[in-house]
Amino acid sequence: MTWVAILGAGVGCYLLKLAGLSLPPRVLQHPLVERVADLIPVALLSALVAVQVFAEGSRLTIDARAAGLAAAVIALLLRAPFLVVVFVAAATAGLVRLVFPGW
Amino acid sequence: MADPGRSEPFAVDRRAIVRDSLGVGIATGLYGVSFGAVSVAAGLSVLQTCALSLVLFTGASQFAFVGVAAAGGAPLSGALTALMLGTRNTLYGLKLAPLLGLRGWRRVASAQVVIDESTAMSVTRESREAARTGFLTTGLSVFVLWNTFTLVGAVAGNLIGDPRTYGLDAAVGGAFLALLWPRLADPRNRVIAVCAAAVALGVVPVTAAGVPVLVAGGVALLAGLLTPSATDSTELPGR
Numbered sequence: 001m002t003w004v005a006i007l008g009a010g011v012g013c014y015l016l017k018l019a020g021l022s023l024p025p026r027v028l029q030h031p032l033v034e035r036v037a038d039l040i041p042v043a044l045l046s047a048l049v050a051v052q053v054f055a056e057g058s059r060l061t062i063d064a065r066a067a068g069l070a071a072a073v074i075a076l077l078l079r080a081p082f083l084v085v086v087f088v089a090a091a092t093a094g095l096v097r098l099v100f101p102g103w
Numbered sequence: 104m105a106d107p108g109r110s111e112p113f114a115v116d117r118r119a120i121v122r123d124s125l126g127v128g129i130a131t132g133l134y135g136v137s138f139g140a141v142s143v144a145a146g147l148s149v150l151q152t153c154a155l156s157l158v159l160f161t162g163a164s165q166f167a168f169v170g171v172a173a174a175g176g177a178p179l180s181g182a183l184t185a186l187m188l189g190t191r192n193t194l195y196g197l198k199l200a201p202l203l204g205l206r207g208w209r210r211v212a213s214a215q216v217v218i219d220e221s222t223a224m225s226v227t228r229e230s231r232e233a234a235r236t237g238f239l240t241t242g243l244s245v246f247v248l249w250n251t252f253t254l255v256g257a258v259a260g261n262l263i264g265d266p267r268t269y270g271l272d273a274a275v276g277g278a279f280l281a282l283l284w285p286r287l288a289d290p291r292n293r294v295i296a297v298c299a300a301a302v303a304l305g306v307v308p309v310t311a312a313g314v315p316v317l318v319a320g321g322v323a324l325l326a327g328l329l330t331p332s333a334t335d336s337t338e339l340p341g342r
Contacts, residue, residue, distance in 0.1 A: 006158065052174070055174060082282075094273075
């Protein structure tokens with residue numbers, strides 16, 4: 001099932017790219033389509049942040065991951081590059097777990 | 104575009120474009136390490152992880168796919184989320200098509216490297232030759248390095264044992280936030296981001312894993328329908 005999803009998503013993502021290069025620009029340049037397509041990454045990424053950090057299965061929770069996210073915010077405010085942000089988030093959560101093993 | 108009168112300045116320009124594009128390619132390719140490590144931590148095999156980088160080859164969609172898997176969501180939810188995030192590549196393609204002027208097999212082959220970075224490194228160019236140079240150099244260097252470093256990250260991730268000890272589960276949230284961050288400069292996007300996060304968390308207790316993120320996609324659709332065009336939606340992130 002995972003393989004089907006990987007290949008399905010892969011073929012789908014490729015076709016989305018090819019469609020952009022192939023369709024006449026008018027087809028997708030409707031202002032509403034552009035606006036929604038612009039907002040989709042914002043909404044999805046934000047939701048992914050929230051769910052990755054504050055959900056545990058179907059339960060909401062605050063644990064070491066929240067500390068990792070806070071550290072990521074600080075790193076981003078300091079204009080750290082992507083890899084540093086990811087590393088800081090992981091290292092902070094790891095440290096918090098080391099000190100408070102229950103988290 | 105092979106105008107002899109312009110070939111010399113372009114030769115200078117070309118070196119600069121190639122250098123900048125390779126810089127972007129190397130920086131982006133290195134993220135592949137974090138993707139590889141996060142993906143095996145989410146329970147995917149090394150082979151599946153590498154397949155995601157090869158066939159999806161669009162970072163945010165890949166992180167979304169493994170993020171949903173990590174939360175215990177159905178692979179289909181992960182695939183749908185990945186596809187929704189992949190729609191922005193269609194818009195990039197629409198902007199690139201007249202600039203690059205690719206036909207036939209060249210278009211079919213180039214489509215896979217239509218991503219954030221290759222678009223950003225070519226849409227600002229003044230000639231077709233310069234746009235193609237930026238697009239192909241960035242696209243190919245990201246492709247090679249992203250896939251190489253995915254493998255490195257996946258193998259390393261498998262060797263280190265329980266990923267939670269190193270906070271790798273928190274790395275996913277950090278990665279998504281870093282991808283989202285440049286878009287938050289726009290006040291309207293901040294409102295959308297807060298609404299989407301609230302809606303997603305609101306439905307977590309009542310839906311299967313993976314579904315909350317898809318529901319948040321509905322927020323974007325609704326907001327697009329309800330708000331007038333307030334900003335220049337043709338602006339690319341990272342420019």
